[in-house]
């Protein structure tokens with residue numbers, strides 16, 4: 001099952017934006033939260049050989065169960081959703097969107113141990129990934145414009161801590177034709193941990 005079943009990004013995104021959360025998809029969101037908890041536990045423990053054997057067998061069984069249910073990207077719940085709780089995704093810590101306007105977003109997140117770089121600091125690639133998700137959401141705005149990242153520059157100004165609330169701010173600085181220049185800031189309390197500036201390009205029909 002490949003993930004490229006649609007070549008037109010706008011058609012795929014519009015289809016996927018039309019998504020209503022139900023009891024069933026809320027159960028899927030809870031399962032993703034359990035996966036996050038599992039990931040945090042995995043990085044912190046050195047299990048015994050017996051525990052490792054048991055875990056590997058259980059995980060292989062769950063993997064086989066899911067593989068038998070695999071769907072094309074257009075039909076999957078993963079990567080969809082929105083609103084305050086953000087998308088159904090695992091690539092970043094969960095982003096909680098508090099205010100979404102067409103030119104400004106305020107969100108927050110708390111990253112668990114899974115996202116560790118070294119010595120209690122968040123991995124730098126994760127900081128950049130959080131900005132890609134946040135600024136991509138900013139470029140989409142309230143209209144759900146379908147955009148792709150042309151560039152994303154991140155500056156690391158202070159350690160980004162794990163297990164602490166982080167506040168995220170995004171702004172649209174300017175718009176030129178299909179280009180949306182956006183910036184972001186990641187704060188821990190009064191400490192500015194990282195900043196980003198990015199260019200997102202609105203897609204044309206037929207572009208992947």
Ligand SMILES: CCCCCCCCCCCCCCCC(=O)SCCNC(=O)CCNC(=O)[C@H](O)C(C)(C)COP(=O)(O)OP(=O)(O)OC[C@H]1O[C@@H](n2cnc3c(N)ncnc32)[C@H](O)[C@@H]1OP(=O)(O)O
Nearest residue numbers: 082132133136137140141142143144148149150151177201
């Ligand atoms: C209702 C509300 C619900 C909404 C709910 C939606 C939520 C939604 C959240 C999504 C959040 C996740 C967002 C992740 C987004 C990715 O992670 S996308 C994956 C990473 N990015 C990529 O793979 C992109 C790869 N690159 C490409 O595909 C193509 O280069 C692009 C970006 C589509 C641009 O190609 P193109 O369309 O041919 O554009 P092109 O004509 O070359 O350039 C257009 C303009 O941009 C300029 N430009 C292009 N690239 C650059 C560059 N690198 N530097 C400077 N200028 C550039 C050109 O000079 C040109 O400028 P002007 O001539 O207009 O002045």
